Amino acid sequence: MAFLETWPIFVPVEAPVRSSTEAVTTWVAARWTAIASCTIVVSVIGYVQAVNLASWPTLANDDEGTYMARAWAVQTGRGAHHSLANYTYWYDHAPLGWIQLVPWTWLTDAYRAGGEADIAGRRIMVGYALVSTLLVYIIARRLGCSKPVSLAAMALFGLSPVSVDYLHQIFLDCIGLPWILAAFALALSPKRHLWAFAASGACFAVAVLSKETYLLWAPALVYQVWQRADRRTRAMCLVAFSSVAAALLAVYPLYALLKGELFPGRGHVSLIGAIEWQLASRSSSGSAFSAASDAHAKVLGWYHDDRWLVGGGILALIPAAATRRLRPVAAGVLVPALYVMHGGYLPAMYVIGVLAFEALIIACSAQTLWRLDPLGRIATALRQSAVTGRVLGLRMRSHVRLSLAISWGRLAWRALLLAVLVPLSAEVVPAWGTADSATTYDVNTALFQSEQWVEQHVPKTDPVLVDANVWIDLVDDGAAPSKVVWFWELSADPDVGRRYPEGWRQMDYIVVTNTIRVNLLSEYSSVAPVAQAAAHSTLVVRFGTGTNFVEIRRIHPYSRTTSNPPWWLPGYGKLRPPTSGPEKGEQL
Amino acid sequence: MLAFPMLQALSAILIPLAIFMMLWVRLPLLLGLLGLVPALTSAVVVAAETMALRELRRTYHLNVRTFDYVRFVLTTIPFQLVLVLAAARATWREMIGERGWEKTAHAGAHLQPTAFTASEV
Numbered sequence: 001m002a003f004l005e006t007w008p009i010f011v012p013v014e015a016p017v018r019s020s021t022e023a024v025t026t027w028v029a030a031r032w033t034a035i036a037s038c039t040i041v042v043s044v045i046g047y048v049q050a051v052n053l054a055s056w057p058t059l060a061n062d063d064e065g066t067y068m069a070r071a072w073a074v075q076t077g078r079g080a081h082h083s084l085a086n087y088t089y090w091y092d093h094a095p096l097g098w099i100q101l102v103p104w105t106w107l108t109d110a111y112r113a114g115g116e117a118d119i120a121g122r123r124i125m126v127g128y129a130l131v132s133t134l135l136v137y138i139i140a141r142r143l144g145c146s147k148p149v150s151l152a153a154m155a156l157f158g159l160s161p162v163s164v165d166y167l168h169q170i171f172l173d174c175i176g177l178p179w180i181l182a183a184f185a186l187a188l189s190p191k192r193h194l195w196a197f198a199a200s201g202a203c204f205a206v207a208v209l210s211k212e213t214y215l216l217w218a219p220a221l222v223y224q225v226w227q228r229a230d231r232r233t234r235a236m237c238l239v240a241f242s243s244v245a246a247a248l249l250a251v252y253p254l255y256a257l258l259k260g261e262l263f264p265g266r267g268h269v270s271l272i273g274a275i276e277w278q279l280a281s282r283s284s285s286g287s288a289f290s291a292a293s294d295a296h297a298k299v300l301g302w303y304h305d306d307r308w309l310v311g312g313g314i315l316a317l318i319p320a321a322a323t324r325r326l327r328p329v330a331a332g333v334l335v336p337a338l339y340v341m342h343g344g345y346l347p348a349m350y351v352i353g354v355l356a357f358e359a360l361i362i363a364c365s366a367q368t369l370w371r372l373d374p375l376g377r378i379a380t381a382l383r384q385s386a387v388t389g390r391v392l393g394l395r396m397r398s399h400v401r402l403s404l405a406i407s408w409g410r411l412a413w414r415a416l417l418l419a420v421l422v423p424l425s426a427e428v429v430p431a432w433g434t435a436d437s438a439t440t441y442d443v444n445t446a447l448f449q450s451e452q453w454v455e456q457h458v459p460k461t462d463p464v465l466v467d468a469n470v471w472i473d474l475v476d477d478g479a480a481p482s483k484v485v486w487f488w489e490l491s492a493d494p495d496v497g498r499r500y501p502e503g504w505r506q507m508d509y510i511v512v513t514n515t516i517r518v519n520l521l522s523e524y525s526s527v528a529p530v531a532q533a534a535a536h537s538t539l540v541v542r543f544g545t546g547t548n549f550v551e552i553r554r555i556h557p558y559s560r561t562t563s564n565p566p567w568w569l570p571g572y573g574k575l576r577p578p579t580s581g582p583e584k585g586e587q588l
Numbered sequence: 589m590l591a592f593p594m595l596q597a598l599s600a601i602l603i604p605l606a607i608f609m610m611l612w613v614r615l616p617l618l619l620g621l622l623g624l625v626p627a628l629t630s631a632v633v634v635a636a637e638t639m640a641l642r643e644l645r646r647t648y649h650l651n652v653r654t655f656d657y658v659r660f661v662l663t664t665i666p667f668q669l670v671l672v673l674a675a676a677r678a679t680w681r682e683m684i685g686e687r688g689w690e691k692t693a694h695a696g697a698h699l700q701p702t703a704f705t706a707s708e709v
Binding site: 235236239240242243244246247248250251254255258259 | 617620621624628629631632635636638639642643
């Protein structure tokens with residue numbers, strides 16, 4: 001090919017050779033202020049998220065133990081039928097959430113005997129939380145925010161009382177969050193490489209396979225890809241994004257298909273059956289606008305925890321919608337918020353995805369307002385108009401005076417903004433500080449004490465009825481998974497039914513946590529035998545006070561009467577603690 | 589890249605094997621899922637090629653109709669099969685040392701004046 005080199009365009013260009021260390025140092029040198037300031041803010045958020053994480057919030061929710069138990073099943077291969085869960089996996093959620101925890105649980109040895117698996121899991125979740133907050137910074141920067149404002153967005157999200165409550169809990173929403181944020185960050189890639197949009201699609205698929213609710217962000221994300229891509233390559237970018245996302249999402253139904261569990265049928269679980277249940281049978285939380293609804297209570301709960309971010313984010317929709325650049329991210333608040341208003345099953349941790357986007361549009365709107373210069377514009381307009389200019393004597397000859405007048409206008413505008421912002425933050429920041437229950441309260445000791453008691457006093461051959469948080473710790477401590485029965489599955493899982501044909505009558509103990517007491521109030525039919533077990537039991541030992549007390553009760557399956565049912569048991573007890581006797585307790 | 593025809597020829601063996609396994613072999617679930625990776629990547633490639641066809645139409649002002657896109661997607665698998673057979677045949681000829689040029693019949697059709705056809709654009 002030597003003759004080609006005589007032609008100028010084929011002369012090979014000597015590319016400057018750079019060593020990889022040199023590349024790293026130049027990369028760092030160009031960003032050292034950002035790296036340093038992010039490190040400081042991330043450290044603060046990490047401290048607030050990690051401090052007291054074992055003791056707050058309460059493990060009253062069964063989810064954390066459930067996902068840790070499912071990650072355990074994947075890690076050890078000791079799940080039901082070597083499947084993706086400790087009990088028969090029935091497609092209640094896509095499995096990638098707990099599957100992706102497995103490398104971390106393995107690395108950190110989360111399932112060691114005597115340890116608390118949930119606490120180990122929460123430590124992993126702090127890592128997820130920090131990655132999420134860092135991605136909020138990156139998105140804010142890519143949306144054109146200055147560094148201080150991007151840092152503020154990060155702090156706003158990471159330190160909000162709602163985040164401090166939810167972000168380090170082992171919820172699928174928190175596992176999917178960094179993925180959906182990464183999808184946005186990649187869709188906002190400044191260089192607009194095709195691979196960035198394909199990678200954005202991949203991240204979106206991982207987010208949805210971690211928690212299905214992230215499907216609600218699809219319109220916003222497609223809008224973001226559409227807006228960011230260059231007009232000439234837009235179609236190609238959209239196809240790269242959507243085909244990669246669709247191919248990865250297809251793995252989930254294909255998995256079900258390969259197992260013969262895609263379509264509903266007799267005697268097996270199915271993906272479509274589970275979706276039908278989620279959409280149709282699961283009790284709707286109602287519209288957030290009707291005062292009696294569960295959704296209303298949950299929205300009020302979030303609002304109570306942090307009205308500034310939850311409420312302010314909705315208000316910020318107005319300036320964000322007015323700014324073209326911010327519209328896709330604003331859609332990431334609007335569509336999920338509309339779902340809340342429309343009604344449907346609303347899990348409490350749903351808020352965490354919306355919150356990140358609310359923090360983003362608040363910060364970006366503030367940035368837009370800060371850069372506006374309405375007074376300067378008015379001054380310029382007045383000056384330029386011949387009539388008003390002459391009348392007001394504003395026609396300046398000197399350029400110095402002209403630019404001075406303009407900058408005075410900008411200064412006045414910014415002073416006005418600060419006059420609003422400073423009292424507001426004086427109101428907000430101390431309000432966050434008083435939400436110190438998260439850093440000082442201890443609500444889980446009773447649970448851990450009761451686990452230790454069971455491990456020391458109950459023979460490993462005795463079947464024990466427990467909630468998921470207790471399940472994983474007892475199994476880690478050497479109990480056979482068949483002897484520790486998660487209360488939901490006592491009547492729901494066919495395997496448990498085969499092993500214990502007489503149901504609750506074959507259980508020896510029940511560890512009654514707040515989770516079990518709360519669910520006994522529900523109308524789900526699968527808790528009815530648990531209520532039976534509790535009704536035929538006597539108290540052995542109780543730990544803790546208040547709402548989080550834990551009782552270990554011995555079950556007497558063939559006692560004729562339930563003459564002395566636990567006082568808290570709906571349908572049996574008086575729902576009032578007795579003032580004397582062995583069951584004496586405190587008012588809830 | 590130069591090995592591509594060989595890989596394509598390999599598909600000629602893989603296709604019957606795949607059909608055999610589909611019908612008679614029970615694989616562990618994870619292996620079964622891994623086996624889907626080529627199918628999923630092929631789907632992504634077809635999507636990208638469809639877009640390439642659209643680009644071609646826009647750049648060269650070609651008359652590509654919706655039906656052509658449908659035809660393009662539907663004929664992907666038959667077209668790939670033809671390529672696989674051709675590659676297999678070529679590999680076979682290479683193996684038996686037959687390296688002659690297989691010329692098509694020459695009708696001299698281009699010598700006659702015809703109406704505008706797509707090939708002249």
